Amino acid sequence: MTVTIVRREVTDAASAELPPNLTPLIQRIYLARGISHARELERTLPYLESNQSIKDIDKAAVLLADAIEQQQRILIVGDFDADGATSSALGVLALRAMGAAFVDFLVPNRFEYGYGLSPAIVDVAKHQRPDLLVTVDNGISSIDGVQAAKEAGMKVLVTDHHLAGEVLPDADAIVNPNQPGCPFPGKNTAGVGVIFYVLCAVRAELEKRGWFTDPHHPRRKPNMASFLDIVALGTVADVVGLDSNNRILVHQGLNRIRAGAARPGILALAEVAKRDPSRLVASDLGFALAPRLNAAGRLDDMSLGIELLITEDPMHARYLASQLDSLNRERREIEGSMKEEALRDLAKLELDEAQELPWGVCLYQDDWHQGVIGILASRVKEKIHRPVIAFAPGDEGQIKGSARSIPGFHIRDALEAISTRYPGLVIKFGGHAMAAGLTINEQDYPQFSDAFDQEARRLLTSEQLESCLVTDGELTPFELSLDTAEQLREAGPWGQNFPEPLFDGIFELQDQRLVGGHHLKMVLVPEGGSDWIDAIWFNIDTRQWPDTSIKKVRVVYKLDINEFRGRRSVQLMVEHVEPV
Missing domain, CATH: 3.90.1640.30 (inorganic pyrophosphatase (n-terminal core))
Structure with missing residues (x-):
């Protein structure tokens, strides 16, 4: 999967009316999210x-x-x-x-x-x-x-x-x-x-x-x-x-x-x-x-x-x-097993030279857990950056699906189009642009899988299948500080359609080691700086990392605060790493 790094553009900065006490960094971040007036930043109940x-x-x-x-x-x-x-x-x-x-x-x-x-x-x-x-x-x-x-x-x-x-x-x-x-x-x-x-x-x-x-x-x-x-x-x-x-x-x-x-x-x-x-x-x-x-x-x-x-x-x-908490641990174990099976099946499909990975991916096994297919679809979508529907057994002769989508592909509208084009194929469905649920007959799974792939190919372009990380640009070595991290934390709350600030930059990779089996702990030095900074990258591909031959990297990250035994320090929460 190709990963493209794009920096957010700031528009209409000249006409913005933001509070004068904001730092240039926070102003830039707000402007890049379409905030141009102080009223939009009010967080008190009268507003x-x-x-x-x-x-x-x-x-x-x-x-x-x-x-x-x-x-x-x-x-x-x-x-x-x-x-x-x-x-x-x-x-x-x-x-x-x-x-x-x-x-x-x-x-x-x-x-x-x-x-x-x-x-x-x-x-x-x-x-x-x-x-x-x-x-x-x-x-x-x-x-x-x-x-x-x-x-x-x-x-x-x-x-x-x-x-x-x-x-x-x-x-x-x-x-x-x-x-x-x-x-x-x-x-x-x-x-x-x-x-x-x-x-x-x-x-x-x-x-x-x-x-x-x-x-x-x-x-x-x-x-x-x-x-x-x-x-x-x-x-x-x-x-x-x-x-x-x-x-x-x-x-x-x-x-x-x-x-x-x-x-x-x-x-x-x-x-x-x-x-x-x-x-x-x-x-x-x-x-x-x-x-x-x-x-x-x-x-x-x-x-x-x-x-x-x-x-x-x-x-x-x-x-x-x-x-x-116990149920959640059980859920994670079930999800991990299902994800492993799903990705193994996808890997087999990619290795078959006669086939390419579908643009709209359907997954089904008759022993999958109905309560976890939504998370499974989300995890696989993150991995392959394509619309994904994961199915599990439902009522007699039926299977239930949970769908997750990517930008540019309205999943509920896609299901409606399939239902209209093939009457009776989809028993029921509902949802939003990025997530939906549906029920079909188990015997119709092959036909539906093909229809879903064709609908994805009809509406998407190959460029949209590339994962895109949109960042807020670089932080200077001076800005990689506890003070900046606190400002960012206070500037929220961050979430859907108001994303937490994401940055990218070039770093010297001083140290790298696996922790917890599949997380990469790194020590980085920013280009133009001298201070060492801790970084953690979760759920890495252990076939590729650690790699001691790599000394310089571009890192996409969130600036966070690590608190351990009363000591607070800056930590980068890594989203992506590529050699430079």
């Missing part, structure tokens, strides 16, 4: 987008306020990923804090019921006799499930953020920034952000009714900002675009965690992940805490993760977090 423009939010607030006032049974139906877990936990905690007498959650087990509010899940929900059923992080495509719930006498509130289909479910209210006719500008809001906005509207509705000032039943009005640690975790975990609105939510949530004011479950996740809560950054949420929370939904039952977020008992939280 959060108002919920007034969200379609149907008033209807949703009335539905929930009525249910609370009338002591109706409220049941939250969530998704089995981290966004769904945080959304479910937030709904339960906030509604209870507002005085809801009966509120509980139900999350489908992915292996029994699949995704979303299905008629089968409604049958399970009936046992709890809910008056109001609330979906979080799902429901916009649950036409049959909503109908089944309505026929069972339930009111239904759908809260979701996924793209809507041509037909909407017949719910009592739908709150989704991405539904037709919704003018709310925060289209990147995660499921947990959507239910957060709804709950803020519910609190305002109850306040208007005098719910919190009733002299006969005094009730404390909850501080909605106290739930932002959960909102931050779900937002980062779902890899939604960190636009200015999401950056406010994440920044405020991180501040609560750093101040020690987070939920016991989030602090326990940080503890098992060996992260210091007082120094937590967005990438820690995405790469350390979220995978452990997600492990419950991938291998077991996401109820475990929701219970972790809901509990008030720190000891119980530690117990649940240790269980999730």
